[in-house]
Amino acid sequence: MSYKLPKYIPVERVEIDTIGVEERVARLNTRSIKKESKVEALKMALTMMDLTTLEGKDSEGKVKQLCYKAAHLHDVFPGLPTVAAICVYPTMVATAKKALGNAKINVAAVSTAFPSGQGPMSVKLDDTKFAVDNGADEIDMVISRGKFLAGEYSFVFDEIAAIKEACGKAHLKVILETGELETLDNVRLASDIAIAAGGDFIKTSTGKVQPAATLPVTLVMLEAIRDHYYKTGIKIGMKPAGGIAKSKLALQYLVMVKETLGIDWLNNELFRFGASSLANDVLMQLVKEQTGVYQSLDYFSKD
Amino acid sequence: MAKKKTDTTTIEPLKFSGAWDYAPAPESTGHIKLEKxxxxxxxxxxxxxxxxxxxxxxxxxxxxxxxxxxxxxxxxxxxxxxxxxxxxxxxxxxxxxxxxxxxxxxxxxxxxxxxxxxxxxxxxxxxxxxxxxxxxxxxxxxxxxxxxxxxxxxxxxxxxxxxxxxxxxxxxxxxxxxxxxxxxxxxxxxxxxxxxxxxxxxxxxxxxxxxxxxxxxxxxxxxxxxxxxxxxxxxxxxxxxxxxxxxxxxxxxxxxxxxxxxxxxxxxxxxxxxxGGKAANIIFEDAALDQAVEGIVNGIFFNQGHVCCAGSRLFVQESVADEVIRKLKDRMQTLVVGDPLDKNTDIGAINSKEQLATINKYLKIGVNEGAEIYQPKCSVPSKGYWCKPTLFLNASQSHRIVQEEIFGPVLAVQTFRTIDEVIEKANNTPYGLSAGVWTDKGSKIFKVTQKLRAGVVWANTYNKFDPTSPFGGxxxxxxxxxxxxxxxxxxxxxx
Amino acid sequence: MPRLEVLKTYKMYIGGQFPRTESARYYALADKKGNVIANICLGSRKDFRNAVEAARKAFGDWSGKTAYNRSQVIYRIAEMMEGRKSQFVNELVLQGLTPAKAAAEVSQAIDLIVxxxxxxxxYQQIYSSVNPVASKHFNFSFPEPTGVVSIIGPETPSLLGLVDAVIPCITGGNSCIVLASETQPLGAVTFAEVLATSDLPGGVINIITGTRKELLAQYASHMDVNAIVYYGTDKAEIKAVQENATLNVKRAIIRSGIGTPGPELINDTLETKTTWHPVGY
The missing domain is CATH 3.40.605.10 (Aldehyde Dehydrogenase; Chain A, domain 1)
Structure with missing residues (x-):
């Protein structure tokens, strides 16, 4: 009989009470964001967006269109910012880089056998290096959820650390795929592992699994970031992704960030939305605030 | 208060205001019918x-x-x-x-x-x-x-x-x-x-x-x-x-x-x-601390602390005291004090001039007794009766701010080391209306909630009410x- | 030469001990013909204070015992009493009851303990509830003992009344200090001897002999007594009890006499505790 060595756990478990989290979220959601603070927040949300296309059917043409939209959100409305980044598969990185040209918009690539993460380490490393070599500014990796749920935390930790190394100068976002982690305790533990292993951002979801980003999950991740900051002084970023389609929900996320981590996180260096249809809804709200008239999607470009 | 284990004094505290402050969002009073x-x-x-x-x-x-x-x-x-x-x-x-x-x-x-x-x-x-x-x-x-x-x-x-x-x-x-x-x-x-x-x-x-x-x-x-x-x-x-x-x-x-x-x-x-009441809200080291902090806030700042069952005595286990107090102070900075009709207001007006005088009397007593006062930086309107959310750190059982009901947004904070100690202190009061217990350990919840001499005990929650739930002291x-x-x-x- | 009879000294029962009154005072108990039967301790306010201290000390242990254990301890009291039945009967007769009435009262008292x-x-299940709150919480209410209870027992029936007063009270997990019948105190003292030889921890029941006149206000006003049970119909006494009870918001339970036995008598000295906990994972 062989004796199995105890597993290496790089972080302490932090207890989370789900109902308490839900109640806090409900209370945050009662914040009423009106008038100038609403306009300010909507514009802020645009600057924080990772405009995303992650389809098997993605083509160079589709990616080019998205890149144009990223830099020209709604040209009839003067003074709008650009989004933070375009998020694509590694094979589309070169196209996106070229299409964006000098625009100050990053290119993020999903890697590590996205979205399942079920690939050998060598493939994951190659995947990452390929994207970086093609000019990716940011890498969105997925963790091995199967290993995590099996309790092999050191595997998860080591994998993140290896990908971080492969990223070089590119920023690393670690996707926890919280929809597969089952409990908020697990979300917290995965957040702590991802941060300890070197992630620059922690991200909720791939967008391919339901539920994707939720407010309770995001709150738990923000608390992990806060605790890490107070221990080390290092600011980790946060990216909820998937299922954020409406401005009202985006504002709720911003309220949560402000009241959990403070105003230093209210910028795209430390906070991103991973979304595809949110931009147009935010644009419609901005036009409505300006004109006082409710808008139709027919007047906003779909890319 | 326990001494810090790691030196975090060089880390800047988080900032919660100064950018993207919420615009006023007052509830309209147009549909209200009041006789003269x-x-x-x-x-x-x-x-x-x-x-x-x-x-x-x-x-x-x-x-x-x-x-x-x-x-x-x-x-x-x-x-x-x-x-x-x-x-x-x-x-x-x-x-x-x-x-x-x-x-x-x-x-x-x-x-x-x-x-x-x-x-x-x-x-x-x-x-x-x-x-x-x-x-x-x-x-x-x-x-x-x-x-x-x-x-x-x-x-x-x-x-x-x-x-x-x-x-x-x-x-x-x-x-x-x-x-x-x-x-x-x-x-x-x-x-x-x-x-x-x-x-x-x-x-x-x-x-x-x-x-x-x-x-x-x-x-x-x-x-x-x-x-x-x-x-x-x-x-x-x-x-x-x-x-x-x-x-x-x-x-x-x-x-x-x-x-x-x-x-x-x-x-x-x-x-x-x-x-009246002077409820103990007890935070053990194995609690879900972020949710406990929210429970502390609900416990004492709900309704300006004008609550007979308010968790007005906080007991924090020494090993997590620094962390809990830091989290609590951060959370208090996000509390909006002001116009009760504003939808974003967390702490409204003190109910009357007389009650404000009572609360202010206790603020003075607390300071004179040597407790360390903390209030977040926040503005209050010029007219009306207001009290900022207040902590008294390093309070002790013999302080009047620990023994007497203040009925305002004022929390007396003590630390403890053992379970027996905190139960004894929690029960060391003429009151017995309510209490709070925060721990992730099930068997400890049952033991402590049974030992507390109070009519309503909230475990891992606070200030919850329901018509089906008996309430009394x-x-x-x-x-x-x-x-x-x-x-x-x-x-x-x-x- | 006939054997000289050994006379009994009637003492009080405090904290499981049999002290004389600290005041060293007594009153003479006489039979109908005026013959002195015994000298009875004339308990003082200090005796009462000592008894409250003993009761408070005993409360934690007694209320913390399992209900099954409390049940057995109380049943054991009945067993011990049955063994001394004739003594109780004799004493009641000595205090003026007919032998038939005395025997009936003792039997009734024993059966009441059972x-x-x-x-x-x-009783816990009778008074407990799970409350269907409209939120994600599990919420339940159950009875707990009030704490230390002072009892002014009925004058008559002296023994059955004593049992009716103290047994429901301790069944609920309280500890108590009872003032025995002034005119018929013998049964109370013998009952104390039963308690001492039962498994009831010292201090759970404390028995003071003396006068209502002297001790009523003490029983009602002591700040470490959580509830008072008063037997009687004297309006002035009731008012005094209720007024003195306000000092520490004491629960004042007024009983005109012995009623129908039932869990309500236990419930009189119980509190309801409601506990909330979130439900989630």
Whole structure:
């Protein structure tokens, strides 16, 4: 009989009470964001967006269109910012880089056998290096959820650390795929592992699994970031992704960030939305605030 | 306070204001109908006071007069008690229980329909944030009527084998911290049990009770079943001492509770008392700390701390004390203090000038006793009565701020090392209304909640209320329960 | 020469001990013909204070015992009493009862103890509830003992009244200090001897002999007493009890006499505790 060595756990478990989290979220959601603070927040949300296309059917043409939209959100409305980044598969990185040209918009690539993460380490490393070599500014990796749920935390930790190394100068976002982690305790533990292993951002979801980003999950991740900051002084970023389609929900996320981590996180260096249809809804709200008239999607470009 | 294990003093505290501050979001008052002057509600209609006297009720946030209300004297109370007796001996007493229940259901529904108006007036008259009056006070008040309505024709099941009977006329005196909700807690079970009522709201917050009187009138409740007499202490005393009152129910301070208990000594009046508290909120090192911090905030800053069951004594285990206090201070910086009608307000106005003076007195006492005071940097309006959320760190059991009920947003913080120590300290008080326990360990929850001498214990939560859940204290926090099946017992007698 | 009879000294029962009154005072108990039967301790306020201290000390342990255990301990009291039945009967007769009435009262008292022994692990379910709150919480209410209870027992029936007063009270997990019948105190003292040889921990029941006149106010006003049970119909006494009770919001339970036994008598000195906990994972 062989004796199995105890597993290496790089972080302490932090207890989370789900109902308490839900109640806090409900209370945050009662914040009423009106008038100038609403306009300010909507514009802020645009600057924080990772405009995303992650389809098997993605083509160079589709990616080019998205890149144009990223830099020209709604040209009839003067003074709008650009989004933070375009998020694509590694094979589309070169196209996106070229299409964006000098625009100050990053290119993020999903890697590590996205979205399942079920690939050998060598493939994951190659995947990452390929994207970086093609000019990716940011890498969105997925963790091995199967290993995590099996309790092999050191595997998860080591994998993140290896990908971080492969990223070089590119920023690393670690996707926890919280929809597969089952409990908020697990979300917290995965957040702590991802941060300890070197992630620059922690991200909720791939967008391919339901539920994707939720407010309770995001709150738990923000608390992990806060605790890490107070221990080390290092600011980790946060990216909820998937299922954020409406401005009202985006504002709720911003309220949560402000009241959990403070105003230093209210910028795209430390906070991103991973979304595809949110931009147009935010644009419609901005036009409505300006004109006082409710808008139709027919007047906003779909890319 | 325990010394820090790691040096984190060089890390900048998080900043919560200075960018993207929320614009004002005031609830509109356009749909509110307030009379300039209110008489008593006696025998089904609003009547001029026999005292011929009125007093003004003010908004504690603007110091503006909202309305004049009648100042009841003994003659007014006598008229109300007689109307209640007539209704008890007459239509109400003879009504089939199911019909009685239907009237209570009707009141609940009418309240729900007018919930926004009730919430706004509650915040104007009492100073509490609209978020609370809208999301807590008014829905819970409706729920109480809804819950007890269904009991009216099921009283035989309250104590199986014993035949229940109503008591007669209930005299009820309620405080200013939850004006409408306390009226609901008092009136709903009394009516369900078949009694009639004379209720006096607090002198600083009479308006929602008078709005409830309008609703009761509109519901077509037989005249005299519910009578509402406004006034101050003397009016209350007239109710307590009236020989026609069969039952007295009081919620308020322990001092006044004792006076009432003494006043009815030697009479046959039944009594329930919901009095003061100084609850311990205990945070163990194995708790879900972020949620515990939220529980601390709900425990002491809910309704400006004007809550008898407020978690006003915080006990934090030494090993996590620094972390919890740091998290708590951060959280306190996000609390919005100001206009009760603003939807973003977390802490509204202190209910009255007098109460503000009391709180300020204790702030001075705390400082003089050597506790370390902490208040977040936040602005408060120039008019009105305000108190910033306040911590007293390094407090000790012998401090008055630890022993006495302050009834404001003021939290006394102590640390502890062992379970036995914290249980002893938590119980070391004349009060016994409520307590909070935070730990992730199930067996510890059961042990500690059993050891705490308090009528309501919240484990891993705080300040939760429900019409089905009995509420009331041990020791000097009073006796009798409100809510649930237990809440019917004080309004019934058995053969 | 006939054997000289050994006379009994009637003492009080405090904290499981049999002290004389600290005041060293007594009153003479006489039979109908005026013959002195015994000298009875005239308990003082200090005796009462000592008894409250003993009761407070005993409360934690007694209330913390399992209900099953409390049930057995109370049943054991009945067993011990049965063994001394004749002594109780004799003393009641000595105090003026007919032998038939005395025997009936003693039997009734023993049976009443058995009745409440059975309640010790049952009343909780009668008075408990799971409350269907409209939120994600599990919420339940259950009874707990009020704490230390002072009892002014009925004058007559002296023994049955004593049992009716103290047994429901301790069945609920309280500890108590009872004032024995002034005119018929013998049964109370013998009952103390039964308690001392039963498994009841010292201090759970404390028995003081003396006068209502002297001790009523003390029983009602002591700040470490959580509830007072008063037997009687004297309006002035009732008012005094209720007024003094207000000092610490004491629960004042007024009983005109011995009523129908039932769990309501246990419930008189119980509190309801409601506990909330979130439900989630």
């Amino acid at each position: 002057r209110y008489g008593h509600f006696i025998d089904g209609k609003f009547v001029e006071p026999l005292s011929k006297k009125y007093f003004a009720t003010y908004s504690p946030s603007t110091e503006e007069k909202l309305a004049d209300v009648a100042d009841g004297n003994a003659a007014d109370v006598d008229a109300a008690v007689k109307a209640a007796r007539k209704a008890y001996n007459g239509e109400w007493g003879k009504m089939p229980a199911a019909e009685r229940g239907k009237y209570i259901y009707r009141i609940a529904r009418l309240m729900q329909e007018r919930s926004r108006e009730l919430a706004v007036i509650e915040s104007m008259d009492g100073g509490k944030p609209i978020r609370e009056s809208r999301d807590v006070d008014v829905p819970l008040a409706c729920a109480h009527f809804f819950y007890y309505a269904g009991w009216a024709d099921k009283l035989d099941y309250v104590s199986p084998g014993r035949k229940p009977k109503s008591l007669g006329v209930a005299g009820q005196i309620i405080p200013w911290n939850f004006p409408l909700l306390m009226a609901a807690w008092k009136i709903a079970p009394a009516l369900a049990a078949g009694n009639t009522v004379v209720l006096k709201p607090a002198e600083t917050t009479p308006l929602t009770a008078l709005k409830l009187a309008e609703i009761i009138r509109d519901a077509g409740l037989p005249a005299g079943v519910v009578n509402i007499v406004t006034g101050a202490g003397a009016t209350g005393a007239a109710i307590v001492n009236h020989p026609g009152v069969d039952k007295v129910a009081f919620t308020g301070s322990t001092d006044v509770g004792k006076i009432i208990q003494k006043a009815i000594a030697g009479t046959n009046k039944k009594l329930t008392l919901e009095l 041990y020791k000097e926090s009073g006796f009798g329960r409100e809510g649930g099946l237990h809440g019917l017992l004080p309004y019934l007698k058995f053969d | 009745y409440y022994a059975g309640w010790a692990d049952k």
